[in-house]
Amino acid sequence: AQSVTQPDIHITVSEGASLELRCNYSYGATPYLFWYVQSPGQGLQLLLKYFSGDTLVQGIKGFEAEFKRSQSSFNLRKPSVHWSDAAEYFCAVALLYNQGGKLIFGQGTELSVKP
Amino acid sequence: DGGITQSPKYLFRKEGQNVTLSCEQNLNHDAMYWYRQDPGQGLRLIYYSQIVNDFQKGDIAEGYSVSREKKESFPLTVTSAQKNPTAFYLCASSITGEGDTEAFFGQGTRLTVV
Numbered sequence: 376a377q378s379v380t381q382p383d384i385h386i387t388v389s390e391g392a393s394l395e396l397r398c399n400y401s402y403g404a405t406p407y408l409f410w411y412v413q414s415p416g417q418g419l420q421l422l423l424k425y426f427s428g429d430t431l432v433q434g435i436k437g438f439e440a441e442f443k444r445s446q447s448s449f450n451l452r453k454p455s456v457h458w459s460d461a462a463e464y465f466c467a468v469a470l471l472y473n474q475g476g477k478l479i480f481g482q483g484t485e486l487s488v489k490p
Numbered sequence: 491d492g493g494i495t496q497s498p499k500y501l502f503r504k505e506g507q508n509v510t511l512s513c514e515q516n517l518n519h520d521a522m523y524w525y526r527q528d529p530g531q532g533l534r535l536i537y538y539s540q541i542v543n544d545f546q547k548g549d550i551a552e553g554y555s556v557s558r559e560k561k562e563s564f565p566l567t568v569t570s571a572q573k574n575p576t577a578f579y580l581c582a583s584s585i586t587g588e589g590d591t592e593a594f595f596g597q598g599t600r601l602t603v604v
Contacts, residue, residue, distance in 0.1 A: 418580055465532060476540075478533070478593060480525075
């Protein structure tokens with residue numbers, strides 16, 4: 376069955392430090408992968424997406440992610456974290472082939488930023 | 491501005507009551523989705539619709555119902571059969587239902603049973 380795993384429930388980093396959020400997926404076909412960010416009580420905003428091509432994708436707010444097929448991973452990175460990056464981050468895979476494009480989400484990683 | 495509007499932002503339901511959550515989009519998207527969010531569980535799909543007058547159950551459809559009479563509207567009814575309805579509900583839409591385009595999300599409705 377398709378699934379997405381985010382191993383880290385909560386991560387704390389210092390402002391200015393680098394960040395990597397992990398995401399592993401299980402999907403039989405070529406995946407369409409997404410990272411979304413959610414501020415408390417708000418909807419989800421797309422950070423970046425991978426459909427095909429270059430395995431290193433750039434997103435908004437200085438985020439990037441790298442697709443590694445051999446590791447079934449799509450980790451999110453940012454070289455220098457800002458206090459405003461504190462939020463919850465969700466990795467997701469879209470189900471294709473007559474499955475309506477619905478998204479399967481990971482459990483989320485909550486990011487805290489220390490001053 | 492184009493987007494997805496969910497209303498109300500907060501909703502309180504008494505035991506045994508049905509309530510309806512509104513979701514409207516002016517993005518001209520074909521596909522629409524309802525997700526439920528509980529702490530520590532990510533988002534789970536309740537129902538989705540790829541075209542007007544057609545919809546499919548998601549992973550946790552029991553106790554919920556939907557309709558898709560208009561392209562821009564996809565209301566969700568939480569019925570009294572839903573035993574644990576307290577949650578944050580998110581509506582989303584995408585251009586097609588093929589997964590090759592991003593989903594846009596509304597701001598959510600927080601439903602609480604009182």
